[in-house]
Amino acid sequence: MTRDPLHGRGARTNASGRFERYAREAFDDGWTAEEMKPLETIVTPELAKTIISTNQSPDISFDQSINPYRGCEHGCIYCYARPNHAYVGLSPGVDFETKLFVKANAAELLEREFAKPSYRPRTIMMGGVTDIYQPIERDYGVTRSLLEVMERWRHPVALITKSQLVIRDIDILARLAERGLAKAAISVTTLERRIARVMEPRAAAPHRRIEAIRMLASAGIPVTVMVAPIVPAINDSEIEAILEECANAGASAAGYVVLRLPLEIKDLFREWLHQHFPDRATRVMTLVRQMRNGRDYDPEWGKRQKGEGPYAKLIADRFARAIHRFGLDKPRLALDHTQFRRPIEAGGQQDLFFEEKAPVVSLVREEGAPFDHESDENT
Secondary structure (H helix, E strand, O other): OOOOOOOOOOOOOOOOOOOOOOOOOOOOOOOOOOOOOOOOOEEEEEOOOOOOEEOOOOOOOOOEEEOOEEOOOOOOOOOOOHHHHHHHOOOOOHHHHHEEEEEOOHHHHHHHHHHOOOOOOOOEEEOOOOOOOOOOHHHHOHHHHHHHHHHHOOOOEEEEEOOHHHHHHHHHHHHHHHOOOEEEEEEOOOOOHHHHHHHOOOOOOHHHHHHHHHHHHHOOOOEEEEEEEEOOOOOHHHHHHHHHHHHHHOOOEEEEEEOOOOOOHHHHHHHHHHHHOOOOHHHHHHHHHHHOOOOOOOOOOOOOOOOOOHHHHHHHHHHHHHHHHOOOEOOEEEOOOOOOOOOOOOOOOOOOOOOOOOOOOEEEOOOOOOOOOOOOOOO
16 A cells, blocks of 8 residues: 555645746656655754844734744644745745754844843744744754743743643743743644644644643643634534633633635645545635635734634634633733843943842733734734
8 A cells, every 4th residue: 555645744735835936736647656755854954143023913912923943844734834935935835844944043043132232021922933842843952942041031931832842841931930931822723633633743632732731730830722723614613622621731821713824825725625524625615714704814903813704703702601611711921021131241241230039920901812823914
């Protein structure tokens, strides 16, 4: 039996990105009988020029973020970050999962940024357009090196992941959380392993994410569960079950985002639907368009995250009732920015009058979901 070379990958094709002059498409011309080998993951270290990205999107809860990797081996078919690979001349399809880039100098750049006299501390979101704990983090450790910089200079940090590898860094995160400087969000899209296996092929299994929530919460790290994305007719029936399971594991807040299909993702997702859920494909896309004013996607701020229309309202109502029922509607945790210490610059001097400050943890009520895990304001 010939093994599918795309086994363990999310996308089914590798169409050219939107900026390419010529389109390419693979096809079988019948002239070769060679068995295609499974695709390997290729990792390219790069020296980034900057490390903190900023945004002015009014519908997400952070304005600066760090993404230590480009691309993501998890291969989630719905990932809104896929179109970013087109900026480097690669496909948002299979390339996004197999041709990865690591920002080898990330920690050095962050410390240098902190040292600038003009820098003002604000919570940094780690994981906006890549998973900071994807499999290659085991080898490269860039995420941990960034957290070490955050701890050294007492800078507030929030992170989002769907990987159990986050528990490796519980030591740092727990110390930061004790000072009111850290919180985490875990994405749980489904509790069914069969769905997770094809929708998020190289991400942690659902039960492992639940265990990560339990371990983080037990260590005193505030945890939000993100039910994201909610895909009509695929995982929408699980909203309440996911929230209950995560609340029992120790999550203290919750958020959600409905499926988004910007740019190349709409075609990739349709291919995936017909491959894995051909019996539901029409219904899924019909409901998606109902939430998007008759289109596959509506990028308008205020609508892109939650959609609009009767179906979107039904999801919103169900979610609101569920988080109230399971105690996940607590005020959002605001991290403390007052403890930040500026690194000593070359030829410079740290504040002679610096004093230790007791950690301050405050709870504030803000609009929107506790975490909206993205930073690309244009999609």
